Amino acid sequence: MNELALVEAIRGYTARPGRDKSLIASIGDDCAILRPRPGEDLLLTTDFVIEDVHFRRRAHATAAVAIGWKAMARSLSDIAAMGGTPRYALVSLALAPWTTAAYVRGLYRGMTRLAEAHSVRIIGGDISASPKLTLDVIAIGSVPKGKALRRDTARPGDILYVTGPLGRASAAGYHDQPNPRVALGRKLLGKATACMDLSDSLTLDLHRLAKASGVAASLDPLLPAAPGATLENVLFGGEDYELLCALPPAARPPRFLTRVGHLQKGAPGALTFAGASLPPRGWLR
Amino acid sequence: MNELALVEAIRGYTARPGRDKSLIASIGDDCAILRPRPGEDLLLTTDFVIEDVHFRRRAHATAAVAIGWKAMARSLSDIAAMGGTPRYALVSLALAPWTTAAYVRGLYRGMTRLAEAHSVRIIGGDISASPKLTLDVIAIGSVPKGKALRRDTARPGDILYVTGPLGRASAAGYHDQPNPRVALGRKLLGKATACMDLSDSLTLDLHRLAKASGVAASLDPLLPAAPGATLENVLFGGEDYELLCALPPAARPPRFLTRVGHLQKGAPGALTFAGASLPPRGWLR
Numbered sequence: 001m002n003e004l005a006l007v008e009a010i011r012g013y014t015a016r017p018g019r020d021k022s023l024i025a026s027i028g029d030d031c032a033i034l035r036p037r038p039g040e041d042l043l044l045t046t047d048f049v050i051e052d053v054h055f056r057r058r059a060h061a062t063a064a065v066a067i068g069w070k071a072m073a074r075s076l077s078d079i080a081a082m083g084g085t086p087r088y089a090l091v092s093l094a095l096a097p098w099t100t101a102a103y104v105r106g107l108y109r110g111m112t113r114l115a116e117a118h119s120v121r122i123i124g125g126d127i128s129a130s131p132k133l134t135l136d137v138i139a140i141g142s143v144p145k146g147k148a149l150r151r152d153t154a155r156p157g158d159i160l161y162v163t164g165p166l167g168r169a170s171a172a173g174y175h176d177q178p179n180p181r182v183a184l185g186r187k188l189l190g191k192a193t194a195c196m197d198l199s200d201s202l203t204l205d206l207h208r209l210a211k212a213s214g215v216a217a218s219l220d221p222l223l224p225a226a227p228g229a230t231l232e233n234v235l236f237g238g239e240d241y242e243l244l245c246a247l248p249p250a251a252r253p254p255r256f257l258t259r260v261g262h263l264q265k266g267a268p269g270a271l272t273f274a275g276a277s278l279p280p281r282g283w284l285r
Numbered sequence: 286m287n288e289l290a291l292v293e294a295i296r297g298y299t300a301r302p303g304r305d306k307s308l309i310a311s312i313g314d315d316c317a318i319l320r321p322r323p324g325e326d327l328l329l330t331t332d333f334v335i336e337d338v339h340f341r342r343r344a345h346a347t348a349a350v351a352i353g354w355k356a357m358a359r360s361l362s363d364i365a366a367m368g369g370t371p372r373y374a375l376v377s378l379a380l381a382p383w384t385t386a387a388y389v390r391g392l393y394r395g396m397t398r399l400a401e402a403h404s405v406r407i408i409g410g411d412i413s414a415s416p417k418l419t420l421d422v423i424a425i426g427s428v429p430k431g432k433a434l435r436r437d438t439a440r441p442g443d444i445l446y447v448t449g450p451l452g453r454a455s456a457a458g459y460h461d462q463p464n465p466r467v468a469l470g471r472k473l474l475g476k477a478t479a480c481m482d483l484s485d486s487l488t489l490d491l492h493r494l495a496k497a498s499g500v501a502a503s504l505d506p507l508l509p510a511a512p513g514a515t516l517e518n519v520l521f522g523g524e525d526y527e528l529l530c531a532l533p534p535a536a537r538p539p540r541f542l543t544r545v546g547h548l549q550k551g552a553p554g555a556l557t558f559a560g561a562s563l564p565p566r567g568w569l570r
Binding site: 025036131 | 309310313314315316317318319320321323325326327328329330331332333335338339363364366367369373375377379408409410411413414415416417419421423425426428430431433435436437481482497
């Protein structure tokens with residue numbers, strides 16, 4: 001399949017009915033054109049999904065759908081982590097020699113299935129070649145002006161929560177289709193003092209949040225584990241894509257949150273668990 | 286070099302003094318946060334630069350600077366092609382096993398050198414691994430509301446122009462540091478009926494502009510060639526990154542433009558040269 005034909009096919013996979021007054025031009029020109037709405041800040045994020053780094057090659061189209069879904073999920077989860085509403089995506093795709101037209105269709109089916117569930121439009125991208133199939137999904141979201149949930153704004157004394165049980169993905173060998181916590185992230189706007197998504201591991205991501213906020217963190221002895229997940233999965237397993245957030249100690253937490261620890265004065269980023277120091281560790285991707 | 290250290294290093298390479306009221310958060314959180322200015326549309330584009338597709342591996346740091354420059358140039362050229370002002374970039378970087386910390390520093394030196402010349406800030410990105418060094422540069426630009434130069438708005442009778450001689454990059458074996466035509470693109474706002482950048486070749490990119498606008502195109506017999514460039518280089522060589530634009534027949538062209546042909550009614554995208562039909566061809570990347 002040559003590039004001109006592929007671009008035509010992709011335009012077909014990503015076409016969606018409905019009028020969006022903020023989208024002035026989409027796939028097919030040098031750039032996509034967006035008209036921002038007043039009163040909103042824009043969120044921008046980008047995440048790679050690369051063969052043999054984030055997934056193993058399985059050439060059937062069902063696998064392609066799962067990989068497309070996960071690639072979109074990683075980027076939408078970053079928007080969710082800031083309390084934003086994902087709105088658009090650009091997809092850069094470097095095809096490996098083994099990828100067929102049917103496989104590419106599967107990738108887009110997976111990406112658009114999740115994108116459409118969140119009313120996200122794919123509005124641009126690039127196509128190239130690589131020995132390993134490479135996706136780079138850029139997500140653009142919006143959030144009320146000045147309200148984005150950051151990771152550098154937590155305070156000593158804040159209580160730490162997560163939006164669901166942990167260790168699920170690593171216990172299952174990472175063969176899952178994560179659901180980015182977009183609705184829950186929005187519910188944390190104006191409540192959480194800081195928030196991020198758990199992509200690499202509870203310890204590694206909490207280390208980052210604590211370091212960015214200039215505080216230390218202490219994990220509770222009893223942590224919410226997904227069915228079948230070991231403590232190793234909970235502490236060090238990645239790709240859960242739950243949200244980790246901090247709330248002031250006096251705040252009443254929404255019911256969808258489960259407590260996992262608290263923040264305190266101390267060496268920025270230092271973690272303790274069951275009274276002992278805990279080195280952050282996870283699957284860096 | 287582990288990822289945490291690399292992110293710290295990159296934050297250092299990309300730090301710039303000066304206050305930008307539109308940039309609320311940059312590298313280090315889940316997303317970058319931008320506050321759009323009223324009266325502006327936003328332009329978004331993304332372009333891969335991949336080892337053995339866009340460049341050959343030469344491990345010395347001077348080569349890294351040139352590759353970083355070219356990666357940034359490709360994306361800024363897309364902004365220029367719409368008459369926009371580039372403002373921010375996100376850089377996704379998948380490191381090959383052979384890339385050293387010094388090489389990564391060279392890549393960023395090349396990217397930031399060109400970025401700073403255009404007051405563009407690198408505000409985010411992703412880091413991963415791949416057998417081949419892979420860069421994906423996402424550029425964000427702004428343009429006065431409704432004024433972006435598109436490729437689907439040319440009309441039959443319009444005269445075609447370019448911003449400089451062609452075939453330079455292909456005649457030189459693509460070992461050059463292209464300068465995106467940002468200032469010239471802005472001067473075409475309100476003048477050109479359509480515009481795009483010449484990345485793949487004059488014939489292939491003109492085919493796209495004509496097809497998008499639903500018109501045919503005829504190239505002049507005498508075309509502006511760079512020193513040393515053959516007619517083959519001019520018609521089919523890529524990576525010139527000059528702008529190709531259409532102006533109404535009655536318009537007086539600015540002095541920086543050179544005429545290359547005209548548009549006419551006919552099969553959308555059809556090209557003629559010296560009276561004969563010409564198949565579009567170029568280096569698709």
